[in-house]
Amino acid sequence: MKIQLTSVFVDDQAKAERFYTEILGFVKKHDVPLGETDRWLTVVSRDDPAGVELLLEPSGHPAVKPYRDALVQDGIPLAQFAVEDVQAEYDRLRGLGVRFTQEPLEMGPVTTAVFDDTCGNLIQIATVPK
């Protein structure tokens, strides 16, 4: 068994597609219409197109909003992405107007930072030593 796909709920799939591709730099992999407005929309890492897919899933279910709002209020990220250099990525994303709730923080060997994906979630980036 291995992780091939994981998901985050997004308020607006079109906006999420733009943020995850144009700002974060992921590449769209699947985009299949589902029902009236929803899409099966996945992105992958530019560095690993055959790797784990991230599903940008519509957040319409009534349980999603209270769940996410409570996590965002306390600053708890819903997903973590690995980056080469948290400080460099922080500077790059800040330059693109991304809002961080936690600046780069060294904690032993791991450095992390947390930003708002503008689609309802907080995302953590981390540089983990190889």
Add this chain to the structure above:
Amino acid sequence: MADDLFKALADPTRRTILDELTEKSGQTLFEICARLSMKHQLGISRQGVSQHLAVLEAAGLVETRREGRYKFHDLNTAPLRHIAERWPVRDTPGPEKSTS
């Protein structure tokens, strides 16, 4: 007020939280928990940290601020002045000249 202040300061975990907020004011609950566990090896649940923060807030040492969908915790050291006012600290005496 004074009782709340001394109760808040009596606990080592709460003093550590104040240390971390001194290093950087304006932290989410998640960041405070991360700092306690990663930097201080304090394995406290988020609920536990929340309770410590509530005690610090009651004493006026921590203030919370809502900013959009986020909630940040700031340090406020003003209440500590009560201690110095109650037991005034004298200026460093003259004869003991520091050599450092």
